[in-house]
Amino acid sequence: MAEFMNKPMGRRAFVGGALATGVLGVLAGCGQKGNPSAAGSTSGEGASGGTLRYYINNPVSIDPYNLMEDQGTQVGFQLFDSLTQYDFEKGEIKALACDSWEVNDDATEFTFHLKEGTTFHNGDTVVAADWKRGWERILNPETNPESPSGIGYHLAMVDGYDAFTAGEADELTGVTCPDDNTLVVKLAYSYADFPYVASHPALVPVPEVALEDFQTFFLSPIGNGPFKMDGNWEDGQYINIVRYDDYYGDKAILDGVNFVIQKDVETAYREFQAGNLDVCDVPATQIPDARETYGESEDGYTATPDHQLLLGGEPSTYYLTINCAQAPWDNVKFRQAVSMAINREAICEEVFHGTRTPADNIVPPGIAGYEEGVWPYCKFDQDAAKALLEEIYPDGNYPTITLTYNQDGGHKEIMDVVMASLKEVGIEAEADTNEWATILNRYSSGDYEIGRCGWVADYPIMDNFMYPLFFSTSGDNYSQIGDDAIDAALLEARATIDDDERIAKYQKLDAELGEQCWMIPLMFYTHTTVVGDNVAKFYLDPQKKADMSKTELVSA
Incomplete structure (x- = not known):
């Protein structure tokens, strides 16, 4: 075994x-x-x-x-x-x-x-x-x-x-x-x-x-x-x-x-500070104060008195899901341009005070097979983004895009940075906000353009970041990808018994997926x-x- x-x-x-x-x-x-x-x-x-x-x-x-x-x-x-x-x-x-x-x-x-x-x-x-x-x-x-x-x-x-x-x-x-x-x-x-x-x-x-x-x-x-x-x-x-x-x-x-259900993390955190909750997420703006007030966990995962703030890394990726079946997102160069236009470092430093890391892959560190920088268009390069946009739209008439997200949990602050980054290269983005459960249903039905999403490993293997998100019939394939070659490559990797050979096949496919920029990884999660x-x-x-x-x- x-x-x-x-x-x-x-x-x-x-x-x-x-x-x-x-x-x-x-x-x-x-x-x-x-x-x-x-x-x-x-x-x-x-x-x-x-x-x-x-x-x-x-x-x-x-x-x-x-x-x-x-x-x-x-x-x-x-x-x-x-x-x-x-x-x-x-x-x-x-x-x-x-x-x-x-x-x-x-x-x-x-x-x-x-x-x-x-x-x-x-x-x-x-x-x-x-x-x-x-x-x-x-x-x-x-x-x-x-x-x-x-x-x-x-x-x-x-x-x-x-x-x-x-x-x-x-x-x-x-x-x-x-x-x-x-x-x-x-x-x-x-x-x-x-x-x-x-x-x-x-x-x-x-x-x-x-x-x-x-x-x-x-x-x-x-x-x-x-x-x-x-x-x-x-x-x-x-x-x-x-x-x-x-x-x-x-x-x-x-x-x-x-389990106390609150509409947003800001409300919940106020309840925590008032002594009405024992475990709570921390709004991004409150992380420095929480670190000073409650003390940081020694390992990032275990809380004890005076070491109560958990900031351990997660096998998870925060990304923008894209409906690649509709214009302008069916153009790979447009997807690449949007990805390079986004200042991930600003999100991690300004919104999360350095507690998160810019993503360079849909697969996060800590998963066997992760390769640093294998998704090339995750780099912040607004000049390259502008060059691609000028190639696609020589008249300078860029489309206005609609960005879907839920505002609770600090997502508004993240999307504000995304929209500001896009504006710097000439792309206007309109906010489309709703409750998270409603948004998930819309993603499933393809009723969106581009929206915020996150993937936490169901089980910590490379396949769990690739089969669910890219296989044509997967319920989490919100990007509407229906590519026979991707399906075949995933099935071939899954059927490979040798560990090293199996991971190598996933890595090859991962690089190909990154080139196509089917989605836009933004950062790797940590607990907050x-x-x-x-x-x-x-x-x-x-x-x-x-x-x-x-x-x-x-x-x-």
Whole structure:
């Protein structure tokens, strides 16, 4: 099995290699969700119980059928356990809701041995058929005809995917259940990275009741994780979860979590400063003050009293998605000109006070295969941008563009820099603002020109930044790319068993994609999260998932 699994990323990669030797010792207490041997016990300074108040935006979904953005995923991660989980301390994929797995010689079949005796929050025993049901529920457009899932592509390599999603089969034939504790996944082609895919927080089991009433389950999902729902998701207001005492792993230390939904980060941060929230994002303008007031985390991911501001790097890229199917964006030179016109350094320094890094690739540092500067038009060169624009529009009659974005979370300040940069080369940009959930729906339908977007790794491999964003039938292919050569190259890379050869193929394609400038990377993310001094221990991993079950409040 080991020969099929690379280990591309440890925590050191996210801190630029600057971690002191002793830091990993500090992090050792973070543990892994569901793993008794790695449990974080109360430290003596922390207190058992209590409710953590955690800020989020209104999610798209907390139901695993469509966990597609980090706000809903944060909730879903507490309610459900997937088969595997990436261990950032060790830089490897590990078992979570399974005890182990095996893979055949050509990486086309994976056999997962499930943990026995695990239960859903309604008391039903979790069996292999529940996993098959959960995965099929994501792929079946009848699950929610008004808004089908946009994340089914994660299972595109599973045998029978095409027939099932096309309505030509009534089950996903590549997933079988020889017995209640064994799940066999047969793939349509070799894909050695599948255990990483299996760590996605949406690829989880669901009980039979999930098929009975979609709306009820959507608002109050029944999972297999360390927390369970306490009532329904109150849209735009709050989501409450409480400890599930029959959880198969270590029980949560907290009594529960109150996810407080606020319309924007500025409002939320004022609530945090007033003592009404325990975990909150920090508006970009407030980062210097927050650093001085609350103290910076020693490793960027673990908050303790007096070290409460988390600024650790993320395997994620902030970018402008482009509707390449319509003019003027169907002209590659126009896309290249716009990309070179944008002052990324100004965004990182002026808006984020040096806590973020200008992007030079859609794939971020820390992912195996990342190459510095491989997207050539990410460089700031307004003279070159003007030259391209003059070539395309010799009469100087440049088009006015429409830039779509949500204003909360500091995005307005970022887009202000983008629009100012474009104006300097003669391109006027009009703002088109809306709520994030509405914008995502518009991106999916192609109802936009160019807009802000971000991609946080679902699982930390190069494929996760390329297949979802560039494959023609992917639900996240907002750029409307339908290129047979790109599709073929992605499938060829996916089917390559040898780690080095597979990464080399992704790198070759990555360079070609960068030349075409199908989208415009702006910067690589870092956390900008602050934790209250009433929290004794809190860990936010590089993918922005917090294992709330290990969080401790300060004792009274």
